[in-house]
Amino acid sequence: MPKFDIRTLETPEEMALVEELQRQVWPGSETDVVPAHVLLTVAHNGGLVLGAFDGEKLVGNAWGFPGLYEVPDGPRPKHCSHQLGVLPEYRDSGVGFALKRAQWQMVRQQGLDRITWTYDPLLSRNAYLNIARLGAVCNTYLREVYGEMRDGLNVGLPSDRFQVDWWIHTPRVERRLGLRPRRELTMEHYSLAEIPALYEVTVPDSGLIRPPGSVPDLAGPLALLEIPSDFLALKQADFSLAKDWRFFTRNAFEAAFTAGYLVTDFIYEKKPRPRSLYVLADGESSLSDLTVRK
Ligand SMILES: CC(C)(COP(=O)(O)OP(=O)(O)OC[C@H]1O[C@@H](n2cnc3c(N)ncnc32)[C@H](O)[C@@H]1OP(=O)(O)O)[C@@H](O)C(=O)NCCC(=O)NCCS
Structure with missing residues (x-):
């Protein structure tokens, strides 16, 4: 370093x-x-x-x-x-x-x-x-x-x-x-609390993930919204797909903010495939309010 x-x-x-x-x-x-x-x-x-x-x-x-x-x-x-x-x-x-x-x-x-x-x-x-x-x-x-x-x-x-x-x-x-930063929350923590990603992305062989056709309704105290892990590479490889992501996430975030959700955290995992997900909380909800069975 x-x-x-x-x-x-x-x-x-x-x-x-x-x-x-x-x-x-x-x-x-x-x-x-x-x-x-x-x-x-x-x-x-x-x-x-x-x-x-x-x-x-x-x-x-x-x-x-x-x-x-x-x-x-x-x-x-x-x-x-x-x-x-x-x-x-x-x-x-x-x-x-x-x-x-x-x-x-x-x-x-x-x-x-x-x-x-x-x-x-x-x-x-x-x-x-x-x-x-x-x-x-x-x-x-x-x-x-x-x-x-x-x-x-x-x-x-x-x-x-x-x-x-x-x-x-x-x-x-x-x-x-601070000197002793918090422990980060991972996908595993959220799946143990039965909070799956709000939508499944399509993962073709190219690795250039695709958003779903429409934004699913938000419900519950927490929601996970996935985005590409390397948007600039995706944009360079497939400009039209980059535009799809821009308009899909515009709709998803605008709907979420209108419904009272707030972005409070972000998950980045490298394996088994790179995954990047926003954590949105309805009001002040956090994972610690829910039962984590581990
Ligand atoms: C955004 C930017 C300023 C970050 O600077 P940086 O010095 O790389 O930032 P840091 O090293 O402190 O933090 C980056 C973190 O992202 C992580 N990271 C790397 N690739 C990632 C990815 N694809 N997804 C999520 N996190 C990623 C790094 O591991 C690091 O976290 P860590 O410290 O826990 O290891 C730099 O990438 C940049 O100049 N980008 C271009 C200009 C820009 O976008 N500026 C901001 C808007 S004005």
């Missing part, structure tokens, strides 16, 4: 490194690179621009700024986290987690209690990091939030996103970021 340091970035030279990192993480569209002068303005006005370094090499970055959200009493402050990116060769080494953990610590020091950001709900690695590792929750599905995107990761599909809520003072989040 590579060693890396997390630092706050504040100078024009450091922001130029962030521009270059963006070109490598989201290749293909120069107009989508957030320029150094914007990042500097963010950093000098209550925002946070964080870098992960391997020696003097910038290998990951997270940045965001203070924002507002509306409650019936009026606007409340929050931190809006806008981008998290790690160089491909440094992924799955904990860099993304370490950047978010540093963001969590610094935003707490600013006296805020909520961080929000968006991500594509079909990206299993992002889902696992955001929901399972960091303890963010979600009941907000945004259709085509960024319009047509031109960068290599996003081009061609409607830019639907989850907007997640990271309630940074809650025991749920503190436990996941």
